Amino acid sequence: PRTAAAAGMLSLDFLDDVRRMNKRQLYYQVLNFGMIVSSALMIWKGLMVVTGSESPIVVVLSGSMEPAFHRGDLLFLTNRIEDPIRVGEIVVFRIEGREIPIVHRVLKIHEKQNGDIKFLTKGDNNAVDDRGLYKQGQYWLEKKDVVGRARGFVPYIGIVTILMNDYPKFKYAVLFLLGLFVLVHRE
Amino acid sequence: LRKNVEDFTGPRERSDLGFVTFDITADILNRKNGLQTFWDIFDWNVKQLFLYLSAEYSTKNNALNQVVLWDKIMLRGDNPRLFLKDMKSKYFFFDDGNGLKGNRNITLTLSWNVVPNAGILPLVTGSGHVSVPFPDTYETTKSY
Numbered sequence: 001p002r003t004a005a006a007a008g009m010l011s012l013d014f015l016d017d018v019r020r021m022n023k024r025q026l027y028y029q030v031l032n033f034g035m036i037v038s039s040a041l042m043i044w045k046g047l048m049v050v051t052g053s054e055s056p057i058v059v060v061l062s063g064s065m066e067p068a069f070h071r072g073d074l075l076f077l078t079n080r081i082e083d084p085i086r087v088g089e090i091v092v093f094r095i096e097g098r099e100i101p102i103v104h105r106v107l108k109i110h111e112k113q114n115g116d117i118k119f120l121t122k123g124d125n126n127a128v129d130d131r132g133l134y135k136q137g138q139y140w141l142e143k144k145d146v147v148g149r150a151r152g153f154v155p156y157i158g159i160v161t162i163l164m165n166d167y168p169k170f171k172y173a174v175l176f177l178l179g180l181f182v183l184v185h186r187e
Numbered sequence: 188l189r190k191n192v193e194d195f196t197g198p199r200e201r202s203d204l205g206f207v208t209f210d211i212t213a214d215i216l217n218r219k220n221g222l223q224t225f226w227d228i229f230d231w232n233v234k235q236l237f238l239y240l241s242a243e244y245s246t247k248n249n250a251l252n253q254v255v256l257w258d259k260i261m262l263r264g265d266n267p268r269l270f271l272k273d274m275k276s277k278y279f280f281f282d283d284g285n286g287l288k289g290n291r292n293i294t295l296t297l298s299w300n301v302v303p304n305a306g307i308l309p310l311v312t313g314s315g316h317v318s319v320p321f322p323d324t325y326e327t328t329k330s331y
Contacts, residue, residue: 067235067260068302087241087253088298088310105237105300110283111251118283124237124260129278152307 033179053079053148058092059158060103064123065090072159075103077148085109085117085143090150093121096135101147104130110140118142203287205280205321207256208273211240213297213313215267229263236261237300238269240276242319244293246286254280256295289323 047056060073069075077092085091087109092101104121107129111117118140122129131139164171215236239258246252256276261267280287287293297313 067262068237068300086310087255088237088239088300090300090308107255107278109251109253110249112248113250124258150308153303154305 051076051078051148052081053077055092055101055147058101058103058147059161061100061162062102062123064125065103065105066125068124069103069153070155072156072162074154074158075150076152076154078151079146079148083149084111085119085146085149091121092147092150093141093145094147095133095145096138102130102133103150116142203282203285205242205282205287205293207242207276207280207295207319209240209256209271209276209295210273211269211271211297213269215261215269215299215313229267232303232306233301234263234304235302236267237302238297239299240295240297242280242293242295244286244290246282246284246290248284248286252282252286254278254282256280261299287321289321291320293319293321295319 044056048054050056056077058075058077060069060071060075063071075090075092085106087106089106090103091106092103094101102121102123104123104126106119107122108120109117110119119142120129120131120140134141160174164174215238237258237260239255242252242254242256244252255278257274258277294316295318296316299311299313301309301311
């Protein structure tokens, strides 16, 4: 049956190939796939622990930090409590009640003796600070609003997630192709 | 690295507002192995520098305050030497309260964020900083 399968591949017929795989091999491939997904999840959770951030990697969504960052750039964050928030740092924060995180720079901080801090942010490419973006009546951001501090970045790569978000058909196509590849690929 | 300033304070409703004018003379260098090399800060992986002048001080209300007074983006290819005179602060220097009046110890420092083409984003503080005192009285009717 092995040599027959090899000949089958040469005839460029994937579906024939899959049919030839007996049930045991199919289950094996599915388990393989599950393992890859679990490993990926574990790596992600591990990153969350090491960086202290609930979202250790984020994609830049707007042009408000140009020319440093452009839409689609990938940012690596840490959110360690021991790192104090200081001006000049690039923070990723969420405004209460809003889902989308914002990536801007710290412009002003006022910190009390006990460590309580309130700070103001501004996008490099914006003319004014972010007060207009904050909640009604909110003038400052606090530690609890911070998702993380940008420590490193890689350009362009995040464009894939933006495309997947804006064009769901593209997302399904990518997932379908990935699934197909893993199931059919022989180690 | 040298900065020279004069300043005034003005009351704005409830919080102190400081006015600072300054000169900046700076060479942004990258010190490697104790050698100073010009233009070295813009190596192959440096896209730009985000420079900012910040004032740091302590008040009764807050143990630590930091306010960015001015910033500038220096792109690769720009001259890393700065000769700026009589600059006004870009952003309002508001205190959270009335801690500027009579505050003798406001430290101005020039720092910058190195933005690479890809990689780590370090924050570097320039050597040399200037301590600036604010006067004990408010100026009235100062038009900004």
